[in-house]
Amino acid sequence: MQDIRNRLGVFFAFSGPTLLWLILFFVVPLGIIWLYSFGENVSLTRIETTWTLDNYRRMLEPEIIELMRRSLWLAFVSTLVCLLVGFPMALVIATASHGAKPWLLLLIMLPFWTNLLIRTYALLNILGTRGRLNDLLGWLYERADQLLHLIGLGRLGLLGDQFTPLKLLGTQTGVIYGIVYVSLPFAILPIYSSLERMDKSLLEASMDLGASQWQTARHVLIPLALPGIMTAAIITFIPALGQFLTPDLLGRGQVDMIANVIERQFKRANDWPFGSAISLTLLYVTFILLALRSFNDAARSRRVAR
Amino acid sequence: MHRSTRLPISRRKFLAGAAAVGITFKLPKEAFGADGKVNFYNWYTYIGENTIEEFEQASGIEVQYDLFADNDELFAKLRGGNPGYDLIVPTNDYVERMIIADMLLPLDHSKIPNKKNIDPTFMDAAFDPARKFSLPYMWGTIGVGYRISALDEAPSSWNDLMNSDKYAGRIALMSEPTTVMQMALKAMGKSLNDFTDENIAAAEKMILDQKPNIVAFAPDNGQDLLLAGEVDLAMEWNGDILQAMDEDDDIGFVLPDEGGLLWEDTLCIPKGAPNVENAHALINYLLDAQVGADIADFVYYATPNAAARALMSEDYTGNPAIFPSAEATAKSEVSIYPGQEVTRKIDEAWTRIKAS
Numbered sequence: 001m002q003d004i005r006n007r008l009g010v011f012f013a014f015s016g017p018t019l020l021w022l023i024l025f026f027v028v029p030l031g032i033i034w035l036y037s038f039g040e041n042v043s044l045t046r047i048e049t050t051w052t053l054d055n056y057r058r059m060l061e062p063e064i065i066e067l068m069r070r071s072l073w074l075a076f077v078s079t080l081v082c083l084l085v086g087f088p089m090a091l092v093i094a095t096a097s098h099g100a101k102p103w104l105l106l107l108i109m110l111p112f113w114t115n116l117l118i119r120t121y122a123l124l125n126i127l128g129t130r131g132r133l134n135d136l137l138g139w140l141y142e143r144a145d146q147l148l149h150l151i152g153l154g155r156l157g158l159l160g161d162q163f164t165p166l167k168l169l170g171t172q173t174g175v176i177y178g179i180v181y182v183s184l185p186f187a188i189l190p191i192y193s194s195l196e197r198m199d200k201s202l203l204e205a206s207m208d209l210g211a212s213q214w215q216t217a218r219h220v221l222i223p224l225a226l227p228g229i230m231t232a233a234i235i236t237f238i239p240a241l242g243q244f245l246t247p248d249l250l251g252r253g254q255v256d257m258i259a260n261v262i263e264r265q266f267k268r269a270n271d272w273p274f275g276s277a278i279s280l281t282l283l284y285v286t287f288i289l290l291a292l293r294s295f296n297d298a299a300r301s302r303r304v305a306r
Numbered sequence: 307m308h309r310s311t312r313l314p315i316s317r318r319k320f321l322a323g324a325a326a327v328g329i330t331f332k333l334p335k336e337a338f339g340a341d342g343k344v345n346f347y348n349w350y351t352y353i354g355e356n357t358i359e360e361f362e363q364a365s366g367i368e369v370q371y372d373l374f375a376d377n378d379e380l381f382a383k384l385r386g387g388n389p390g391y392d393l394i395v396p397t398n399d400y401v402e403r404m405i406i407a408d409m410l411l412p413l414d415h416s417k418i419p420n421k422k423n424i425d426p427t428f429m430d431a432a433f434d435p436a437r438k439f440s441l442p443y444m445w446g447t448i449g450v451g452y453r454i455s456a457l458d459e460a461p462s463s464w465n466d467l468m469n470s471d472k473y474a475g476r477i478a479l480m481s482e483p484t485t486v487m488q489m490a491l492k493a494m495g496k497s498l499n500d501f502t503d504e505n506i507a508a509a510e511k512m513i514l515d516q517k518p519n520i521v522a523f524a525p526d527n528g529q530d531l532l533l534a535g536e537v538d539l540a541m542e543w544n545g546d547i548l549q550a551m552d553e554d555d556d557i558g559f560v561l562p563d564e565g566g567l568l569w570e571d572t573l574c575i576p577k578g579a580p581n582v583e584n585a586h587a588l589i590n591y592l593l594d595a596q597v598g599a600d601i602a603d604f605v606y607y608a609t610p611n612a613a614a615r616a617l618m619s620e621d622y623t624g625n626p627a628i629f630p631s632a633e634a635t636a637k638s639e640v641s642i643y644p645g646q647e648v649t650r651k652i653d654e655a656w657t658r659i660k661a662s
Binding site: 041044061062063064066067070128129130169170248249252253254256260261264265268269270271 | 481484534646653
């Protein structure tokens with residue numbers, strides 16, 4: 001077989017459009033942002049690159065560090081929830097019958113057919129203090145209260161004086177809920193594909209050889225699915241880190257993340273150099289995480305080789 | 307600055323979206339130098355239904371009418387040089403920017419006799435001293451939208467929203483750093499343009515202390531929170547509350563006693579306009595009493611044209627969301643662009659508020 005890498009003409013013919021696209025619309029704009037991050041505002045509309053480090057120095061202000069810490073924390077928790085919820089679902093899909101599988105996958109894909117903004121507004125409608133979820137809880141409360149009265153326990157006040165609506169919006173919980181809702185399909189799909197490719201007879205072998213279900217899961221299933229889990233974690237974590245719509249709407253401006261600061265620099269504050277510096281710092285954090293993943297992969301393949 | 311129309315679906319939001327999808331840089335047809343023409347660049351749904359045709363019939367001047375969705379679009383089109391517009395309608399802070407950037411032509415007041423119809427209070431503007439470059443077209447405020455049945459009385463002070471736990475857990479503020487800081491200055495009885503370091507620090511502390519009592523820093527949807535019953539008081543643009551009042555009779559609008567922020571859309575002639583004479587004629591026509599009344603009747607924003615206002619019905623002149631109380635309006639101020647350095651200080655204070 002001919003190696004495509006040995007044929008430069010073929011290589012460029014096939015990858016040329018993509019390369020051009022990447023250079024024009026990714027590398028060049030990113031380069032401009034990189035230059036801006038060492039720049040200063042000289043007028044309302046002009047930025048001069050003076051190689052100042054001021055914009056990066058401003059990253060060390062305690063409020064920026066706090067927002068960075070909060071963003072990392074919220075992204076971490078959201079990723080964890082996505083993995084815990086997503087793994088069982090991926091397992092269900094991977095082991096479903098041939099008839100059911102496409103339907104289950106369709107259910108996972110379905111949210112992509114609606115714009116993110118519309119889905120977020122729908123969540124606002126559900127999670128609000130006067131939202132559908134609290135409507136339902138309030139209704140359940142009343143039914144339970146009636147039941148207690150019916151059996152003569154009403155006066156004990158077991159349920160408290162009255163129904164207090166859950167406060168979900170404007171809290172970290174609300175933001176995590178929103179991020180998980182958005183990211184869950186991205187977490188399920190890579191785990192599913194790694195489970196799908198797995199040789200199921202290995203699980204049977206493990207059980208036949210006397211391992212319990214728990215031992216099989218821990219020593220066979222999860223290690224084999226690990227590449228998918230890692231991909232799911234990264235693909236969930238990175239976009240979660242850059243969320244600004246969710247904190248704005250579901251967080252009600254009370255649980256801002258670092259991307260909200262970036263957005264403001266490019267709009268109201270009109271401070272593109274500082275906005276560029278934060279954006280790039282976020283990019284570096286992402287690179288470090290990806291690098292950690294590659295090291296991890298390399299270490300594992302060495303282990304396997306031994 | 308932004309506005310919304312009275313329509314149930316905010317056209318501003320729709321247009322902003324449309325503009326983001328396909329930004330067109332269409333030149334007015336046969337823009338340059340043509341006699342008997344004028345190129346008018348205005349906001350969407352921001353003129354009387356027949357105003358343009360009536361002007362054409364009365365003057366014999368042909369109007370090329372183009373629309374923009376927000377000030378940023380207007381500014382972006384003119385930044386690289388005037389593509390041929392004769393008359394534009396920027397909001398006060400953009401008038402200021404355009405004056406700084408030398409983008410506007412001084413008006414010849416002798417060619418605009420209808421200037422006499424304008425309420426004299428508008429003829430002295432800090433953003434354009436002696437109204438050298440601009441004349442007022444429409445104006446409005448930022449005040450408080452509230453649910454009438456939920457409160458014993460209408461809120462009367464910005465302190466109710468910004469410096470008190472009286473309405474804890476029922477308040478939405480805007481998510482515009484400058485505007486919220488400005489209203490905090492108003493609550494302290496100071497000018498909303500008085501952004502000294504001390505005042506910024508005091509405003510920061512006030513908002514920080516108030517944060518636990520606030521439900522939301524609403525990104526342009528305070529009126530929705532009000533309609534949904536999630537809050538009972540919301541700092542908002544009068545236009546947005548006007549829209550909510552259309553949908554729900556239980557919503558009211560008030561300008562607190564300390565006054566609020568005034569915005570003003572103005573008529574300006576950009577530098578490089580090919581038909582300066584005709585532009586003056588059109589400005590003069592728009593400031594006519596009956597024409598002004600027809601426009602006000604359709605767009606339903608407050609007119610600065612006193613003669614036009616005198617012709618309007620009680621429905622319009624008596625609407626507190628259009629014309630707040632005279633005392634509160636007198637204490638209201640137009641925002642002055644504070645410069646990049648102060649903007650940065652405000653933004654840093656805002657980040658500290660949000661990080662806490």
